[in-house]
Amino acid sequence: MTDVRYEKLEQLGSMGAAPQRPEDAVLERVENPARDSDYLIRFVCPEFTSICPVTGQPDFAHIVIDYAPAQWIVESKSLKLFFQSFRNHGAFHEACTTMIGKRLVDELSPKWLRIGGYWYPRGGIPIDVFAQWGEAPKGLWVPDQGVAPYRGRG
Numbered sequence: 001m002t003d004v005r006y007e008k009l010e011q012l013g014s015m016g017a018a019p020q021r022p023e024d025a026v027l028e029r030v031e032n033p034a035r036d037s038d039y040l041i042r043f044v045c046p047e048f049t050s051i052c053p054v055t056g057q058p059d060f061a062h063i064v065i066d067y068a069p070a071q072w073i074v075e076s077k078s079l080k081l082f083f084q085s086f087r088n089h090g091a092f093h094e095a096c097t098t099m100i101g102k103r104l105v106d107e108l109s110p111k112w113l114r115i116g117g118y119w120y121p122r123g124g125i126p127i128d129v130f131a132q133w134g135e136a137p138k139g140l141w142v143p144d145q146g147v148a149p150y151r152g153r154g
Helices: 076-088 093-108
Strands: 029-031 041-051 058-068 072-074 112-119 128-133
Touching (some): 058 093
Antiparallel strands (some): 058 112
């Protein structure tokens, strides 16, 4: 068994409240337990919510994050609380999607990361936003994100 180093994990196992703003959210990380292998980690948030900065109405998305970790992996509860902090955050789809990806890249320095933001229609038009940082390691299995083009998104 590998010795895995944990930084201060203050949110895991506690009843912490969700941050009010994404800027206030703390993403916690754990040392990658399989640093000698290239592998993919996927997080899916099918009920992501933010606020339209113009109308104040809620926006909904299906977010898919794939990454190949280097030294660090994100602790999942802190990621959930980070996602929840967007519920009162007013920003366009493009800003929310890329903000999530950039924040993970800044915190984890992964070998590669991609994010797909599959947004439900606003004004009758669904908006899908995709971003990528780096290139997937050679030989890494990168499955399709599995979200169908908009036809009721389900």
